[in-house]
Amino acid sequence: MRIGFLLVVVLGVVAVAAGTLGTLLSEWDAPPLEATQTGFRGLAMEQVSNPRTDAKMDALNQAPEPIYELEGDDDTKAWQVYENVPVLGHISQEAFDRLMAAITEWVAPEEEGCLYCHNEENLASDEVYTKGVARRMLQMTWHINRNWDNHVGATGVTCYTCHRGEPVPSEVWHENPGPPQARGMAASRAGQNLGSASVGVTSLPYDPFSSMLAGDAEIRVIPETALPVSIEIGTKQTEVTYGLMMHFSTALGVNCTTCHNSRSFFAWDQSPPQRTTAWHGIRMVREVNNRYIEPLHTVFPPERLGPLGDTLKTNCATCHHGQPKPLGGAPMVADYPSLRGPAQDPEMQPEEEPEAQ
Ligand code: HEC
Ligand code: HEC
Ligand code: HEC
Numbered sequence: 001m002r003i004g005f006l007l008v009v010v011l012g013v014v015a016v017a018a019g020t021l022g023t024l025l026s027e028w029d030a031p032p033l034e035a036t037q038t039g040f041r042g043l044a045m046e047q048v049s050n051p052r053t054d055a056k057m058d059a060l061n062q063a064p065e066p067i068y069e070l071e072g073d074d075d076t077k078a079w080q081v082y083e084n085v086p087v088l089g090h091i092s093q094e095a096f097d098r099l100m101a102a103i104t105e106w107v108a109p110e111e112e113g114c115l116y117c118h119n120e121e122n123l124a125s126d127e128v129y130t131k132g133v134a135r136r137m138l139q140m141t142w143h144i145n146r147n148w149d150n151h152v153g154a155t156g157v158t159c160y161t162c163h164r165g166e167p168v169p170s171e172v173w174h175e176n177p178g179p180p181q182a183r184g185m186a187a188s189r190a191g192q193n194l195g196s197a198s199v200g201v202t203s204l205p206y207d208p209f210s211s212m213l214a215g216d217a218e219i220r221v222i223p224e225t226a227l228p229v230s231i232e233i234g235t236k237q238t239e240v241t242y243g244l245m246m247h248f249s250t251a252l253g254v255n256c257t258t259c260h261n262s263r264s265f266f267a268w269d270q271s272p273p274q275r276t277t278a279w280h281g282i283r284m285v286r287e288v289n290n291r292y293i294e295p296l297h298t299v300f301p302p303e304r305l306g307p308l309g310d311t312l313k314t315n316c317a318t319c320h321h322g323q324p325k326p327l328g329g330a331p332m333v334a335d336y337p338s339l340r341g342p343a344q345d346p347e348m349q350p351e352e353e354p355e356a357q
């Protein structure tokens with residue numbers, strides 16, 4: 001009896017040790033690593049990277065070649081030949097046809113091709129819901145490329161930046177009800193203690209996104225006075241902030257010091273320029289989610305929604321996929337100028353256009 005009990009204890013300890021070691025090893029990089037100094041000595045302003053992981057990430061994040069070159073000598077506009085093209089009518093028929101072929105490669109499953117968005121009998125029909133979604137996604141892509149250049153720069157984005165050949169991008173989030181919980185005291189988990197991948201396998205709150213990448217919660221938790229003068233910023237918000245920061249680091253495959261000087265996480269005048277780019281990125285993601293994606297929740301069939309009925313939304317990993325610049329910084333949009341939107345912007349209801357930050 002007692003020996004049996006001892007055996008169980010010993011086995012238990014061995015299992016826990018093996019589990020811990022496994023977790024540590026999966027988060028551990030074998031040497032040699034590279035360290036690049038990016039700021040003053042002694043302030044930990046350096047980037048540690050693993051050249052083997054970087055090579056693997058580069059290989060996984062190759063932008064596809066443009067499907068074919070445009071001749072560019074035909075002036076016929078799409079609206080002159082097609083029936084129902086309120087969004088892309090202004091581009092040439094040639095560019096239109098090429099864009100259809102490209103979005104099929106970027107977004108639609110191979111076996112369905114054009115029919116993923118179209119009725120075979122009538123290409124002008126709007127009966128397939130994915131066509132309506134694609135229209136809104138085109139306007140969203142224009143908006144990002146035109147008005148968020150303080151984040152996406154000249155690199156810009158195409159459908160492929162998020163979709164990577166799949167109809168539903170692989171890196172998305174939705175409101176997370178968490179696992180079933182016990183009642184009573186144990187019920188207030190506050191979204192914690194799960195070691196979730198969304199926050200870099202820490203036990204920080206696993207849904208920092210609802211409040212910070214759809215909501216506009218303040219991402220400011222460090223008091224600027226020596227003694228606390230208000231209790232507006234609680235422990236919970238601090239934990240959510242750190243959860244979001246863990247997401248930033250994993251989504252971009254970088255250390256905290258890419259954006260912060262670790263002697264003062266809040267001081268903007270000591271932060272590297274990437275932090276400002278990230279600040280704009282946060283506002284861009286909020287707008288993409290609230291203005292373009294969430295309003296589509298009535299259009300999507302239920303299996304395309306999260307368990308609480310909201311849409312699948314964007315975070316930093318949707319575009320970045322573990323790299324500091326999506327697709328290694330490949331300027332894919334240069335090959336598809338129609339994804340920058342019309343020059344004069346007639347279709348975009350400019351009165352609705354909010355100011356980019
Ligand atoms: C991801 C969705 C999607 C896929 C896949 C797709 N299309 Fe389209 N297609 C659209 C949208 C959206 C429009 C309407 C554009 C607008 O509103 O200006 C459209 C319109 C068209 C039209 C204009 C029809 C008319 O007369 O109004 C043609 C032609 C067309 N597509 C051809 C194709 C072909 C050929 C393929 C496959 C190579 C294809 N499409 C794949 C979304 C898609
Ligand atoms: C910023 C990231 C992003 C970009 C850029 C983007 N999409 Fe999407 N797209 C999404 C997300 C996220 C969803 C999933 C929403 C859901 O399922 O609730 C989605 C869903 C879709 C769907 C519906 C798929 C289905 O099976 O239900 C279509 C079609 C689509 N996108 C087309 C496009 C096209 C065409 C472009 C380029 C003009 C594009 N997207 C650009 C993020 C993006
Ligand atoms: C990609 C850039 C980026 C990375 C990587 C990053 N941060 Fe941040 N961090 C920001 C930005 C931008 C803000 C300010 C957000 C705002 O004001 O809306 C911020 C804010 C913070 C704050 C709040 C500062 C205040 O004023 O109260 C803390 C604390 C913080 N980060 C810690 C971290 C830690 C720890 C890591 C690494 C796990 C990290 N950050 C990684 C960009 C980044």
Ligand code: HEC
Binds near residue numbers: 144153278316320
């Ligand atoms: C719609 C796609 C998209 C999303 C979503 C996105 N980014 Fe980016 N991001 C880009 C592109 C494209 C670039 C490259 C810009 C360039 O080349 O100047 C970039 C560049 C950056 C850079 C500068 C990197 C460098 O080395 O200079 C930072 C930092 C960054 N993003 C942080 C974020 C953070 C944090 C989030 C989430 C809040 C985010 N991004 C979400 C597309 C995106």
